[in-house]
Amino acid sequence: MTDSALVPAPSQTSGPFLSIGLLRDHVGPSVVSEDDPRAIRIRGRLLDGNGDPVPDGLIEIWQANAAGRYAHEDDLRTDIPLEDGFRGFGRSGTVDDGWFEFVTVKPGRVPAPDGEPQAPHLVVLVFARGLLKQLVTRLYFPDESDANAADPILSELDETERATLIARAEDGGLRFDIRLQGDGETTFFAV
Amino acid sequence: MGLRHSSLARVRDEDVLGVDPPYDHPDYVGTRLRHPKQPLVLLPHTLSERTAPVYGDLAFDELDNDLTRQHAGQPLGERISVSGRLLGSDGRPIPGQLVEIWQANAAGRYRHAVDTHPAPLDPNFTGAGRCLTDENGEYRFVTVKPGAYPWKNHENAWRPAHIHFSVFGRAIPDRLVTQMYFPDDPLFPFDPIFNSIRDEKARDRLISSFELDLTQPEWSLGFRFDIVLGGRGATPLEEPHDD
Numbered sequence: 033m034t035d036s037a038l039v040p041a042p043s044q045t046s047g048p049f050l051s052i053g054l055l056r057d058h059v060g061p062s063v064v065s066e067d068d069p070r071a072i073r074i075r076g077r078l079l080d081g082n083g084d085p086v087p088d089g090l091i092e093i094w095q096a097n098a099a100g101r102y103a104h105e106d107d108l109r110t111d112i113p114l115e116d117g118f119r120g121f122g123r124s125g126t127v128d129d130g131w132f133e134f135v136t137v138k139p140g141r142v143p144a145p146d147g148e149p150q151a152p153h154l155v156v157l158v159f160a161r162g163l164l165k166q167l168v169t170r171l172y173f174p175d176e177s178d179a180n181a182a183d184p185i186l187s188e189l190d191e192t193e194r195a196t197l198i199a200r201a202e203d204g205g206l207r208f209d210i211r212l213q214g215d216g217e218t219t220f221f222a223v
Numbered sequence: 224m225g226l227r228h229s230s231l232a233r234v235r236d237e238d239v240l241g242v243d244p245p246y247d248h249p250d251y252v253g254t255r256l257r258h259p260k261q262p263l264v265l266l267p268h269t270l271s272e273r274t275a276p277v278y279g280d281l282a283f284d285e286l287d288n289d290l291t292r293q294h295a296g297q298p299l300g301e302r303i304s305v306s307g308r309l310l311g312s313d314g315r316p317i318p319g320q321l322v323e324i325w326q327a328n329a330a331g332r333y334r335h336a337v338d339t340h341p342a343p344l345d346p347n348f349t350g351a352g353r354c355l356t357d358e359n360g361e362y363r364f365v366t367v368k369p370g371a372y373p374w375k376n377h378e379n380a381w382r383p384a385h386i387h388f389s390v391f392g393r394a395i396p397d398r399l400v401t402q403m404y405f406p407d408d409p410l411f412p413f414d415p416i417f418n419s420i421r422d423e424k425a426r427d428r429l430i431s432s433f434e435l436d437l438t439q440p441e442w443s444l445g446f447r448f449d450i451v452l453g454g455r456g457a458t459p460l461e462e463p464h465d466d
Contacts, residue, residue, distance in 0.1 A: 039242065039428050040241070040242050040425075041399060041450045041451055041452070042242040042428065043244065043399060043400060043401050044400070044402040044416060044419075044429065045253070045400075046389075047387065049333045049335040049338060051335065052351050053324055053350075053387055053389065054323060054325070058278070058281060058321075058353065081256035081260075086257070094274075102271075102274040104274035106273055106394075107274055119277070119278075143270060144267065144269050145267055150271075157398060160257060161253050162251070162255075162256070163254070164244040164245065164246060165243045165246070165400075167246075168266070184267075185231065188230050189229070190229070213257065213259055214260070218259070219264060220259050220261075220263055221263060221264050222234050222266065222455075223268070223455060
């Protein structure tokens with residue numbers, strides 16, 4: 033930070049009109065095709081401190097493929113195959129009364145810094161009017177109780193914190209609500 | 224929260240801001256019910272955080288970064304060129320990065336159902352652009368200068384003219400959605416969103432500079448807006464400690 037030209041750019045809110053720029057044809061809510069036999073549907077609601085839906089938000093998910101490899105050059109584990117066309121990123125607006133929805137696959141396990149495997153998880157980013165920078169959380173899977181119990185991050189949270197990060201089975205898919213504030217507030221991370 | 228024996232530190236947003244604004248900024252009324260009240264959990268950076276979406280293979284056409292040529296006619300307003308470099312915190316350019324922008328038209332109106340500002344829509348302006356940075360980390364857009372607009376945050380509240388920017392960077396902590404402002408805007412002192420950034424030098428990073436060299440003779444005024452990533456304040460602890 034000694035060179036003032038290298039002062040990083042701070043964040044500003046996405047505002048209420050983010051769909052104009054961010055919800056276009058190049059990035060959508062389907063990380064894989066709905067026809068993919070492995071596809072799972074994840075639905076949830078974005079809620080504010082009064083429990084009211086947030087209709088002008090954006091949810092992003094980032095994940096490894098089913099084998100546990102990120103489609104990124106810094107994932108050096110070349111023994112794990114990449115998948116053609118799998119980018120691992122999805123976006124959903126919340127315009128439908130706070131509801132968002134993704135179609136994706138459960139990612140494989142990726143290591144923590146000490147090499148210990150983490151439980152399968154998605155990185156989840158939240159943008160909205162009223163958020164001056166994104167919120168960062170994670171989604172874990174309810175059918176991975178052994179991996180979740182051993183997960184180096186999840187296992188370090190207390191029960192109320194942990195509960196907000198594990199999706200639940202619902203209608204053949206998964207349900208994952210995000211509460212920005214108040215009762216049942218989602219556990220958010222500083223990165 | 225009771226007694227805890229956790230190796231993951233809990234931090235207050237206030238203590239890990241870096242250059243960013245806080246979640247809780249009451250002057251911006253929209254934050255009041257949307258900021259978390261619990262401390263944040265300091266996340267060790269795993270591969271999940273050391274990576275980020277890659278879109279360098281996308282093929283956009285020349286209309287994607289020229290917002291003045293996306294319709295049958297020319298939009299009204301002051302035509303401008305906006306370009307700059309995307310740099311990592313190490314100062315190295317980041318090539319092949321998706322840059323997405325959106326903005327109001329010259330009258331200060333967004334093409335969006337929720338925008339009720341009684342200023343005219345422009346049939347020749349959508350207000351969305353996208354491109355990839357080139358091998359030098361440079362992006363370039365042609366658009367019209369957006370108008371200021373009122374926004375009901377407080378009595379007689381007006382947003383300074385701005386263009387929304389979104390970039391990913393090389394890793395999840397780099398992910399940046401921000402706003403580019405224009406030099407010498409008289410609305411700066413009154414805008415709670417701009418002033419949510421506490422450090423003046425950091426605020427100034429969001430103000431583009433007019434550059435004659437980027438100005439196309441007989442066509443558009445040029446503005447430069449370089450974006451340096453890596454402004455998040457949180458750094459994972461080497462030696463986690465119990466609280």
